[in-house]
Amino acid sequence: MSHCEPNSSIAGRFAPVSLLGRGAMGEVWLARERVSGPQVALKLVSPEDSMGPVGARHRREYLNLSCLRHPSILQVYDYGVDHRDGARWFSSEVLRGPVSGELAGNLSLHRWLEMCQGILSPLAFLHRNGWVHGDIKSDNVRFRDVPRDESPLDPVLLDFGLSHLQGYPQEHKILGTPHSMPPEQWLGEPPDSRGDVYSAGILFYQLWCGRLPFTGNERSRLGRAHLQEDPPALDQLRAGLPAEVIEWLQKMLEKRPDDRPQDAGEVRNLLDKVCCRLGVKLRAESCSSLASQVRYGGPSRVQTDALFEALMETVEGGQDGGIVVHLHRRGGDRRRIARSVRTHLMARGIPVIAIDPDSATAGEDVARKVVSGTEVAIAVVEQPGLGSAELRSALECSQIGSCTIIWWVNCSSVPSGYLGEVIAKRPTRKIQTDALEAMDLGD
Structure with missing residues (x-):
């Protein structure tokens, strides 16, 4: 029996459009993001299978696809666990052609x-x-x-x-x-x-x-x-x-x-x-x-682990929210580190919400993207500069309904100006990953 019907909701976030396929690993649905609107393919595992070998394979598939970036390999986006029943899902690009x-x-x-x-x-x-x-x-x-x-x-x-x-x-x-x-x-x-x-x-x-x-x-x-x-x-x-x-x-x-x-x-x-x-x-x-x-060594395991641990410690630190500021001078490496950490946070079942630093509705964007019933979510901002007035206001928010909001700011240098003042008032962890490069002695 199908885990969802065309008129229902998937994980409180997606509106199913049509069933694309069904197999031993679950179902694949064509679905639409309720907030942002684009269509995605959703690979779903039933609540019954999510805690067993099928669920583990599903999570591993997402992690593997996330780090294998090639134009002829399926591109995946987000991963999550439905808080209502424990069903696992991940979203990917929609392939319109036949097998x-x-x-x-x-x-x-x-x-x-x-x-x-x-x-x-x-x-x-x-x-x-x-x-x-x-x-x-x-x-x-x-x-x-x-x-x-x-x-x-x-x-x-x-x-x-x-x-x-x-x-x-x-x-x-x-x-x-x-x-x-x-x-x-x-x-x-x-x-x-x-x-x-x-x-x-x-x-x-x-x-x-x-x-x-x-x-x-x-x-x-x-x-x-x-x-x-x-x-x-x-x-x-x-x-x-x-x-x-x-x-x-x-x-x-x-x-x-x-x-x-x-x-x-x-x-x-x-x-x-x-x-x-x-x-x-x-x-x-x-x-x-x-x-x-071309094989690229990219960011080291020490760097990604340090940022991941800082975010997890903040998530587990209580109900007061907080801010994690990730500092790395080189933009390409900073984004690669952030992408890897984001993947592993979602694989832990922690929603990660991307927020446009220039949005005139940053606070509303966070509120719209938090799924009802979520206990904690991470809102991530890339290179915010001085930040808009709306972003500065949003950063002061640590709670939306029953959901604790952790802010994650990626930038090349310590934020200054009004944004720096807001960050200084909140519980903040700073992690400078390019300072860890010399410490990396290999896995």
């Missing part, structure tokens, strides 16, 4: 190669940064928009409930989709990048032929097939795939992990060479995708 399987068997050679390239790009990003997806399949690749003949394909990788850092699998039991799970995983080995390569090979096979290499629903039968049987020959199911491309795909489907390409980046390089020899020109990788491939 990749709806195009299976109907792609031309060029469009199929473009599709393979589009899936390998985010997967190579994951592997380069030490991550494993763990469940590559047609339902977990969806198009951002409805594909049109004249426009480039724009596949998006989603469903990161089984993703993890390589070498640190989250669960010890065998998890995955039987139709695409690699042979070694059937034997109890933890998934790694080579397993993702195999599963991607199964997906590419399906997208060309219009069917999976191993069919049926009997789990033991599928396990034997992945371990012992060769897939039906591609050219017998659908002609038109050059021999070099078939050989490339067969390498991905080798039974032994060591016989496959070791990660999606290697698969992508091999595909580029095949296309070059065949004279096939695919579109160049986008600037945003190339930029995301």
Whole structure:
């Protein structure tokens, strides 16, 4: 039974529009923010499942997606726990296109190669940064928009409930989709990048032929097939795939992990060479995708932990509210630190409300965004300068109804002027994270 109906409210914050899908991990709804108005996709876990393994996987998926920023990976926004019944949710961008399987068997050679390239790009990003997806399949690749003949394909990788850092699998039991799970995983080995390569090979096979290499629903039968049987020959199911491309795909489907390409980046390089020899020109990788491939060390764990702990201590400090001033001179790093901390606060079930420092209705904005029944919320302001008169007034507010408001101010230097005077009158913690850089000796 559905956790919500189209005329009800989700977590007191969203108005459901329509049900997009339902599965073992819960439901996905198209919904609209009641305050700000934009449509989002909401992934919901029922109250009954929220406290068990499904709820833990759901929370982990949000945390993983929050730190994996690539144009072809689903973009997530907020996370929360419904105070009324404990149901968990997170919001994300709305993907308007179909799942990749709806195009299976109907792609031309060029469009199929473009599709393979589009899936390998985010997967190579994951592997380069030490991550494993763990469940590559047609339902977990969806198009951002409805594909049109004249426009480039724009596949998006989603469903990161089984993703993890390589070498640190989250669960010890065998998890995955039987139709695409690699042979070694059937034997109890933890998934790694080579397993993702195999599963991607199964997906590419399906997208060309219009069917999976191993069919049926009997789990033991599928396990034997992945371990012992060769897939039906591609050219017998659908002609038109050059021999070099078939050989490339067969390498991905080798039974032994060591016989496959070791990660999606290697698969992508091999595909580029095949296309070059065949004279096939695919579109160049986008600037945003190339930029995301550059590994950036970013803010240190010491910095994010220090800010997180300061905010949590203020939250747990009582009913008087308070202000946390986060100081960091470099704007890019300051925003990265704040984004990471915001993610982990929401994963703890603490609402974080963004307030425009120049808003003429800052106080009203906070009041509108606090969901009825919430005990504590954090209102965050980025680089407020001297602050508007309305913001200065709002900062004096520590309580809205029964909800305690904690103010979190991110700026490059200690606020001065009228804003500084307001902060000086309130219980305030100052944390200067760029002063902690020299202290960071690694994890």
